[in-house]
Amino acid sequence: MDLQQLRYFQTVARYEHISRAAQELHVAQPSLSRTVARLEAEIGTPLFDRRGRRIRLNPYGTLFLRHVERALSELDDGRRAVREARGLGLGRVCLASETLLTVTPLLGGFRLAYPRADIRLFQANAEEMTRLLRAGEVDFCLASQPLPDTETESVELAREEVLLAVPPGHWLDGRESVTIREIADEPFVTTRRGHWQRTLLERLFASEGLTPLLSCEGNEPGASQDMISVGLGIGLIPAVSRQAGTETRVPVAWVHLDAPDCHRVLTLVWNRDAHLSDAAVRLREYATERPFMTHRLPEQHPSRPQEHV
Template sequence: MDVQVLRSFRAVAEGATVTQAAAEAHLTQPALSRALRRLEREVGAELFQQVGRVLRLTPAGQVFKEHVDDVLDRLDHGLRAVRETVSPESGLIPLAFLHSLGTWLLPSLITGYRERFPLARFELRQGSEAVLLRTLLDGTADLLLTAEDPGHALVTWRRLLVEPLWLAVPPGHRLAQRRRARLAEVADEPFIMLRHEQGLRAVTEALCRRSGFTPRAGFEGDEVATLRGLVAAGLGVSLLPRPHSATPAGRRAPRYLQVTDVETTRDIGIAWLTSRALPANSRRFIDHALDHAAAVAEQEHVSAQEQ
């Protein structure tokens, strides 16, 4: 069987049109249609059925696709391993990361790594914790930068940093002129929170319970930046990491207060599949991330002593 035809089969099975798959394979649409019919003859069963204007997998096609996915994934991993053996300095690192880490931790990690290995390449994906965990489990990503231990039996997780969370309130809020506050002081106010599939949502709810109340959701969003904007607009309060860059001039920003009645932090870590033998570049990136985190912690310790 032709590998490119198998790749085109998978593309069509996952929703691409034959025309789109043909363009990706640098074939004409009739040529790919003929190739898919030859594939069906080799398999001995119809793999697609026409539903309206699109092709859908038959039951036989669904079974076949599971094995095609496995074959192509193994082949791609093998090709990648060969490339990294021939040119170890230019290997690819498939890395998934949490939205809120894309503005500060991820750029510094990549910059530092590429200073040592300038030819290294990254394949990046971002999303919620649940989405990112799936990319790790299905082999799409080698590594995952996330908050909190995923707690999955197949995953190894190492803490990199402990990130403080602050009580974010609107600029005109009754607590806005203070530097510290108890979380319990906003128990009756609406909380601007991430959706339930996001780890920071669970952290927020757990910390509020420790402070003696259940937070009332005023809005549920997908990204920390959205939460900051809605807090600044006066729609509620939130528990958030402080931004790692200055707010643009003229834009309203929340006020950030240190919480005194409970310890408000979240763990930031790196994860990978325990049973998988990682390529050399991904193993080096883990070591780099751990070294970077240790250097940041040491710098913060020195700064605290100087103060």
């Protein structure tokens, strides 16, 4: 069993598709298939269920993958630690975020404070974040919803209200607040499942025994406000967008939702046992030692929303 076999197996397990994994690894499909077959022979059991050209990770493969990812992550950490010990700058820090708008001010300030740090940024939903952390491909995730992993630690960075954005001239334009039942028949612009906006929308409606009507589902949360502004529906938008002045570029009207827990909690998440470069340690300190956002949840009962200052 060698390192190449393990990396090939990890990639095939990620895609569950030989040709896609071969393209990622820049190797021929037959060579990749033989490498995986030799690994299975050495372990003594198949790691994939094969049906024609389709392959699926079986329970033995899932079990083995956890150990492979841990081992490869440790090796990568070792290489990074050696590079840092040789004094090559602060090292690299890799961060995954659900939306780029949220993380831009953080990374911009960090870049000014630590210009020698090598920063890598990924956009990912909650499921992808969990995989990136387990595989050691990122140091941190900036998450707006809990990540399903027991081997992580996290720190809360900020809480902010989530507002309802409606097109100019909409019947809610000018309203101070609205209940979920009042908007039960309104079409919503939202994200696909896996993003926090969709999770929050479905939770708020489920609390009233309702299901939201969707007019648009997308993978780019930052585009929601544009689609709302041209009348394709209404949607949930974090208060930071209002504070950032995006309504001057993409005009929408803002309404408070009279619903409990209509907010987003931003947390910084990392693997408990992973090695962190100097750059990663500095980023965690930078993110936690200063206010992450100026838009905070008001100190009040959720049924009596007020304007943010």
